[in-house]
Amino acid sequence: MTSAFLPMRRSGKAESAARPAPGPLILMLYGLGFWLALSMAAYWGGEGYYSLWFPPAGLRLAFLWHFGPRATPAIMIVELLVNLGMGRFSLASPDRLIALWGIVRPVLAYGAIVGVIRWLSSGSRAGMMTPPMPFSLAAAAAPVFAALTALPEALWRPDRTQVTTLPDVITSLTAFAVGDLLGVLLIAPPLLWIAGTAGRGRKSLPSRLAPPSIAWTPVMEMAFLLGGAIVVTRLLTHIGLGFQPTPVILAVAWTGLRFGRLAAWISLAAVAWLLLPETADAISTTDRLERHLNLATIMVVGYLAGSYRDAQKQARAALERRDRLLFQAERLKTLRAMSVAVIHEISQPLSTLAIEARHLHAITDRSGQEIRESAALIDRKAAALSHLVRRLRRFGGRVVDEPSPLPVPALVESVVAIAAPETRSQGVALKVGPTDPDLVILGQEVELSQALMNLLRNAIQHSSDRAVELGSERRGGRAEITVLNRYEPEASHGMGMGVGILVAQAIVEAHGGHLTRTKGPDGVMLASIMLPLAGDCA
Numbered sequence: 001m002t003s004a005f006l007p008m009r010r011s012g013k014a015e016s017a018a019r020p021a022p023g024p025l026i027l028m029l030y031g032l033g034f035w036l037a038l039s040m041a042a043y044w045g046g047e048g049y050y051s052l053w054f055p056p057a058g059l060r061l062a063f064l065w066h067f068g069p070r071a072t073p074a075i076m077i078v079e080l081l082v083n084l085g086m087g088r089f090s091l092a093s094p095d096r097l098i099a100l101w102g103i104v105r106p107v108l109a110y111g112a113i114v115g116v117i118r119w120l121s122s123g124s125r126a127g128m129m130t131p132p133m134p135f136s137l138a139a140a141a142a143p144v145f146a147a148l149t150a151l152p153e154a155l156w157r158p159d160r161t162q163v164t165t166l167p168d169v170i171t172s173l174t175a176f177a178v179g180d181l182l183g184v185l186l187i188a189p190p191l192l193w194i195a196g197t198a199g200r201g202r203k204s205l206p207s208r209l210a211p212p213s214i215a216w217t218p219v220m221e222m223a224f225l226l227g228g229a230i231v232v233t234r235l236l237t238h239i240g241l242g243f244q245p246t247p248v249i250l251a252v253a254w255t256g257l258r259f260g261r262l263a264a265w266i267s268l269a270a271v272a273w274l275l276l277p278e279t280a281d282a283i284s285t286t287d288r289l290e291r292h293l294n295l296a297t298i299m300v301v302g303y304l305a306g307s308y309r310d311a312q313k314q315a316r317a318a319l320e321r322r323d324r325l326l327f328q329a330e331r332l333k334t335l336r337a338m339s340v341a342v343i344h345e346i347s348q349p350l351s352t353l354a355i356e357a358r359h360l361h362a363i364t365d366r367s368g369q370e371i372r373e374s375a376a377l378i379d380r381k382a383a384a385l386s387h388l389v390r391r392l393r394r395f396g397g398r399v400v401d402e403p404s405p406l407p408v409p410a411l412v413e414s415v416v417a418i419a420a421p422e423t424r425s426q427g428v429a430l431k432v433g434p435t436d437p438d439l440v441i442l443g444q445e446v447e448l449s450q451a452l453m454n455l456l457r458n459a460i461q462h463s464s465d466r467a468v469e470l471g472s473e474r475r476g477g478r479a480e481i482t483v484l485n486r487y488e489p490e491a492s493h494g495m496g497m498g499v500g501i502l503v504a505q506a507i508v509e510a511h512g513g514h515l516t517r518t519k520g521p522d523g524v525m526l527a528s529i530m531l532p533l534a535g536d537c538a
Contacts, residue, residue, distance in 0.1 A: 022067050022074060031078045033059050037187075038086065043280040044179070044288070052292050053276055057180035058187025060107065061142055064114045065135060065188070066195045072111030076104050102153065106180075109146040113138055132261075132307055139188065143180030147173045171289065178292050185299045186272055189265055218259055225251040226267055230274060245294040249301050256305025260313065264306030268299050357382035405534045406448065408439040408472050408479050415452045416470065419460070423468070428460050433471035439479050442534040443511045451507040451515075452481060454500035455527045459485040464523070478513070478530050487525040504529075 022030070037056040044053035063075055080103055083089040089099050121134045154169045229251035236244045248271060256264035275295055279288045357379045364375040412435055423430045441448075459468045463485040472481045501517070508515045513531035520526070 022063075022071055027074055027078050030059070030063055030075060031082050034079055035082050035086065037183075038082065038088075041179075041183075044276075052175050052179045052279065052288050054179035054183040055187050057106075057110075057143060057146075057183035058185070059183075059191065060110050061114070061138065061184050062188040062191035062195070064110055065138065066192060069111045069115035069118065072107060076107045079103060079107060098153065102150075105149050105153075106146040109149050110142045113142040113145055117141070132310075135192075136303070136307070139184045140181070143177045143184060146180060147177035150176060171286065175289050175292070178289065178296050181296050182272070182292060182299070185296075185303065186269060218263070222255050222259070222263060222267060225254055226270060230271070243291055243294055245298055249298050252298055252302035253305040256302050256307075257309050259306075260309045261303065261306030264302040268302050271295070271298060353382050353386075403442055403444050405440050406443050406445050407437065408441060408481065409435040409437055411441075411445065411448055411452065412470065412472060412481070414445075415449055415456060418449070418453060419456050422457065423460060426460055427466055428463055429467045430456075430460075431467065431469045433469065435472045436474060439472060439474055440534045441479050441511075441531045443531065447507045448511065448531075451504035452483075452529065454504040455483045455515075455529070458500055459483045459525070459527065462487055462525070474533075475530070478532055481529040481531070483527040485525055487519060487523050 034056055037059050041054045064071060083103050117134050117138045229247035232247040233244055252267050255267045279291045360375050364371050416432055465486045469484040505515045508529050511531055515529055517527045
């Protein structure tokens with residue numbers, strides 16, 4: 001029951017990060033919107049002050065979903081001030097405490113539902129609450145819970161709610177829930193889309209403001225189906241069969257299954273625009289409730305159909321991405337095997353060349369200065385190349401080695417040597433901080449080198465100022481290795497498929513540590529590997 005307008009959610013620590021609190025200007029805009037929504041809802045007011053079409057509920061849920069449940073007190077105060085200004089609440093009334101509770105109660109109910117669903121969607125529980133399930137659950141649960149919290153007041157003070165019998169109480173509470181549900185399903189999705197679009201930064205703003213290309217065939221198909229369904233529904237009503245929602249349900253479901261949630265929401269908005277004004281006339285609460293129940297059924301079916309279509313599309317995209325990753329992994333596996341073979345072939349002649357270069361350097365000690373310098377240069381270059389080939393052979397020759405005490409300086413030195421050619425080719429200055437020689441971890445050197453190398457290569461490829469810092473230090477009973485660079489989001493050189501970070505995270509977690517990546521407000525990306533020291537490993 002969500003919409004294509006909902007922004008993509010990030011997972012992990014980024015998801016659980018606290019959102020910024022709404023500022024005074026945002027709260028003023030919320031108050032203005034709440035006042036307009038209350039004025040609109042007055043035309044559909046039912047018995048017991050329960051509106052049968054309540055757009056403020058959609059505004060409230062969208063605000064709480066975007067800013068989080070901690071915004072509940074702020075919007076509670078704003079809604080109270082709006083009700084005071086509209087004369088819906090008076091401090092001089094003898095029932096002011098009950099009236100005050102009636103204003104803050106739905107806000108607390110919505111905030112509680114959002115908080116519970118946010119909690120269920122975080123941490124280890126997130127696997128059972130994949131999008132769009134969290135918002136869908138909130139959209140259905142918040143109106144129902146808010147209606148249930150009104151039950152004690154309806155039973156205790158029937159004089160206030162103008163509802164005296166139990167059937168009337170049930171009818172009023174049902175109207176309360178249905179009115180909120182309609183408001184949520186029609187108002188919240190576009191507001192969340194606007195908030196998500198505005199929060200993506202200014203760089204992509206011109207492209208979002210550009211007029212979208214319109215595929216007229218789907219538009220005509222949607223208009224034909226929906227228009228025909230509404231005509232059939234009106235004919236059935238005209239011949240005395242009452243309001244029959246089945247034709248509209250079928251049309252909206254077809255639209256959702258064919259074109260997704262965005263098309264479904266557009267169809268639902270059109271249906272509501274046509275049907276809701278008719279229920280604002282002088283008709284009985286029962287008839288109005290019947291129409292709105294049918295409309296709620298249409299909306300739920302439409303959102304479910306659109307969500308199913310979008311879920312299929314996302315599943316296909318995920319499968320395609322998985323296939324590309326498998327192909328990339330197989331290609332890397334083949335490349336690794338070829339590299340190991342090439343390294344093995346050149347290691348023997350290179351060792352011989354290094355020995356001969358050392359011998360040449362020794363026998364030219366008494367020659368002229370130019371010959372001595374040339375021989376020394378050949379000796380140094382041959383030794384450095386031989387040393388690098390040995391490191392590469394050791395790094396790529398084994399899939400895994402046995403865990404052993406590993407000094408962090410040796411790990412850092414090995415990775416820096418392997419990354420040196422890439423840093424030079426990319427023109428990146430790699431600064432290595434001082435490392436405590438007593439910093440020792442227990443792990444598999446090849447795997448940890450792979451993890452650190454992946455982070456380092458990612459920093460090299462995305463560095464905007466061509467500078468990367470690599471450091472390490474002791475933090476309590478753990479060793480922390482950090483890679484820091486200034487982030488360049490649109491870097492195109494050397495871009496991979498994002499597998500390296502996932503591989504690094506898996507390796508670090510297998511060693512009892514954890515990997516975090518934090519982007520600061522100044523565009524600095526900090527990747528941190530925390531590993532237990534050798535004495536603290538089980």
